[in-house]
Amino acid sequence: xxxxxxxxxxxxxxxxxxxxxxxxxxxxxxxxxxxxxxxxxxxxxxxxxxxxxxxxxxxxxxxxxxxxxxxxxxxxxxxxxxxxxxxxxxxxxxxxxxxxxxxxxxxxxxxxxxxxxxxxxxxxxxxxxxxxxxxxxxxxxxxxxxxxxxxxxxxxxxxxxxxxxxxxxxxxxxxxxxxxx
Numbered sequence: 001x002x003x004x005x006x007x008x009x010x011x012x013x014x015x016x017x018x019x020x021x022x023x024x025x026x027x028x029x030x031x032x033x034x035x036x037x038x039x040x041x042x043x044x045x046x047x048x049x050x051x052x053x054x055x056x057x058x059x060x061x062x063x064x065x066x067x068x069x070x071x072x073x074x075x076x077x078x079x080x081x082x083x084x085x086x087x088x089x090x091x092x093x094x095x096x097x098x099x100x101x102x103x104x105x106x107x108x109x110x111x112x113x114x115x116x117x118x119x120x121x122x123x124x125x126x127x128x129x130x131x132x133x134x135x136x137x138x139x140x141x142x143x144x145x146x147x148x149x150x151x152x153x154x155x156x157x158x159x160x161x162x163x164x165x166x167x168x169x170x171x172x173x174x175x176x177x178x179x180x181x
Contacts, residue, residue: 001070001125007117013076015114017121020071020083022061025053028073031080031106038107040166041139063087068129072121074105074114081109084118086126086134097132115145119152127181134181137163140173154179 005017020028029049037046050056063071063085074082082105089098101122105114126134136154138145154177163174 001066001068001129003070003072003121003125005117005121007113009076009112009114011112013112015081015112015117016075017072017117018075019064020060020073021064022057024060024073024080025057027080028060028083029053029056031083032104035082035104035106040172041142041145042104043102043164045167068099068131070122070125070129072118072125074109074118076109081106082114082118084122086122086129086131088131089135099126099129099131099134101126101134101136111144115148116151119148123152123179123181132181134179136177137174138177139164140175146175146177149177149179152179 003017003019007015007017009015029051033046033049036042036044036049060071063069069085069087071083071085073080084101084103086099086101089095089100103115103118123134136149138149140159156175156177158176160174160176162171164172166172
């Protein structure tokens with residue numbers, strides 16, 4: 001699936017949204033590692049990230065060539081500052097209508113409109129791929145993200161009070177959300 005768009009940000013800068021490709025592996029890995037170290041709202045810690053550039057490049061290239069899955073980079077002045085992606089839940093008849101959605105943005109670039117732009121892009125791509133439902137999990141205390149998803153039409157369909165358990169042993173409740181496409 002192919003995606004390319006430029007979006008003006010609230011601070012006057014321009015953000016380019018485009019497919020991640022294998023050649024982006026090093027920049028993507030640097031961004032991803034930094035991003036996952038800046039917040040406790042994401043699924044993994046930086047040291048849990050795949051560090052093999054070859055494997056990262058293969059995964060990004062596979063998504064670039066996929067008819068259904070996609071990873072979209074957000075670039076400002078050529079720097080990867082965010083990404084979002086969709087992927088089919090499972091390749092089974094009863095589940096092919098569902099896709100998972102994930103997004104992350106460097107903290108320095110929060111509240112500039114990148115999250116909205118990436119979310120809209122992924123919704124558009126999910127529709128184009130023929131998915132009927134887009135799903136996500138978000139940490140309940142991340143109220144800005146919950147509001148943004150609601151703005152795009154996602155609805156809460158459940159909660160998991162023990163969804164994340166951080167390394168300090170504290171629980172984080174996850175809000176389960178979905179969007180009918």
